[in-house]
Amino acid sequence: MHRATRITGLLSVATAVLAVACGSGAKKDAALSFNEAAWAPPLEKDIPNDSLGASIRRGLSLVRFTPESLPQFATSALRCTSCHQNDGLKKSAAPLTGAQARFPKYMPRSGAVIALADRVNFCFTRSLAGNAIPVGSREMVDILAYLAFISRDVPVGAHIAGTDGLIAMKDTLVGDAARGEQLFTAKLCITCHGPEGKGNGPIPALWGPMSYSIGASMAREERAASFIWHNMPQTAPGTLQPQEAFDLSAFINSHPRPDAPGKEGDWPVGGAPTDVPYNTFGHPAHRPPASLVTRGNPAGALVPNPASIMRRAGQK
Ligand code: HEC
Ligand code: HEC
Structure with missing residues (x-):
């Protein structure tokens, strides 16, 4: 035990020296160390069995059964997963994976920098044609806990390809x-x-x-x-x-x-x-x-x- 700690300690000193030696290059390397291709969001079976896990689980239920759970707020016949398929994990369906690392974010539609809770409420009010849920509510915290869970290990500010909402169509055609x-x-x-x-x-x-x-x-x-x-x-x-x-x-x-x-x-x-x-x-x-x-x-x-x-x- 003791020995292992000492070795780890030595290693981190070595890393620190290396980082100083490399200067700004080291900063870049840290960002690059996030291996996007190898990253995959954790799944339902990975939700921990503790208090945080209970909140994550409630958040997952809320995105799956939105009108059933929140009839005063989700007043339409849509749930979050009507569009964010596969519990928000599907790449071609406006994925929610990594969302925690992309906010606060400037939203051109609002002309403002907004927090993730407000972005969730934009989907409640516009995509679900319902009512905004109180930002301080347990339900909002539960949804945010789920979004944080499926963003696990994604560095803040990292940009995962394919997570800019729906994938842009190659050609903009005119529908009939x-x-x-x-x-x-x-x-x-x-x-x-x-x-x-x-x-x-x-x-x-x-x-x-x-x-x-x-x-x-x-x-x-x-x-x-x-x-x-x-x-x-x-x-x-x-x-x-x-x-x-x-x-x-x-x-x-x-x-x-x-x-x-x-x-x-x-x-x-x-x-x-x-x-x-x-x-x-x-x-x-x-x-x-x-x-x-x-x-x-x-x-x-x-x-x-x-x-x-x-x-x-x-x-x-
Ligand atoms: C009618 C379809 C639809 C429904 C229903 C819907 N959303 Fe969305 N949502 C979208 C689309 C499309 C986007 C991406 C917008 C874009 O193209 O930039 C989005 C974006 C988001 C984002 C921002 C993701 C990011 O990283 O920028 C969050 C968070 C979000 N939705 C959460 C929810 C939650 C929570 C619910 C349920 C309360 C929900 N959405 C219901 C269509 C929907
Ligand atoms: C087998 C049943 C089925 C068929 C066939 C089907 N859909 Fe869907 N559709 C769904 C389900 C279920 C969802 C919700 C997402 C999910 O659970 O996969 C959905 C979601 C959608 C949505 C996003 C949510 C919303 O309310 O706007 C659109 C748009 C849509 N379908 C359009 C179509 C179109 C267009 C076709 C024909 C090309 C089609 N669907 C065929 C079952 C179907």
Whole structure:
């Protein structure tokens, strides 16, 4: 024991000397020592059997059974895993692995640096068309504990390839909603998601009042085309042509869906991607849906940008 400690001690002295000798190069090496290709997220069976493990487990249940667990907040027919497939681990489905190491992050859509909890609430309010959950709640901490767990060993600030949301489509094609309607039947989407796109139980709604809001990334033509092309039909992903994915996306996103209060303030300094389906600063709506469903609790659908707690003298 004693001897081992001494050897380790000597080794770290040697490493320290080496680091000094190498100067700034050593810093670079430390970042490079994260072997991305060899990294894999821990799995459910790796969750520890302690208090932290209990929180991680609750967080995992919340992302799997969101409307069942949080009916006042997750008011649509979607759960986190409707899009973040395989408990957030699937590479082509906006993976959540490593998310803990990427935040706080500047979000061009908000025009602000936001924390991971706010990013989670953006998915509650926009992707789930629900209400933001209190940042100090046990449920939020549990979700964050799960996200931290599936980010294990990823260095803060590290960029894992393929974790920038949905994978960008190589070519930006123009979808044809009429062709998409035919494909919806021909490619059997209709057998699971139903003729009215309502879904059923674990099969999520694609449009209508119980689906994602217009302010979700999935409401953008290229973003949904990417999800569809990589991941659908669920039992035979990879069988569609890119053009077919764009057609299906245009068809799905032509239907009414919940509004996203505050969306006009998105991309406050401009620069909205071309497929954003509503007007923002300097950006005209791209193929907006036929109509929008008014939100029952518009205040709950907002995730305000972080604001300072500092007050100028004399200010209330
Ligand atoms: C309708 C689909 C959809 C649903 C449902 C959804 N998300 Fe997302 N989420 C996305 C997409 C798409 C992105 C990536 C956005 C982009 O393309 O940049 C994302 C991004 C995120 C991110 C940021 C990841 C990163 O590293 O930047 C987090 C965290 C997140 N979602 C958590 C959740 C949680 C928790 C839930 C459930 C409460 C949820 N999401 C439900 C589609 C969805
Ligand atoms: C075998 C049943 C099945 C078929 C067929 C199927 N889906 Fe899905 N779809 C699902 C399930 C289940 C999910 C939720 C993610 C998961 O659990 O894999 C989903 C998720 C989605 C989502 C993201 C969540 C949402 O609500 O928007 C889109 C978009 C989608 N499917 C479109 C399609 C399209 C387009 C087709 C046809 C090419 C299709 N699906 C075929 C079962 C299916």
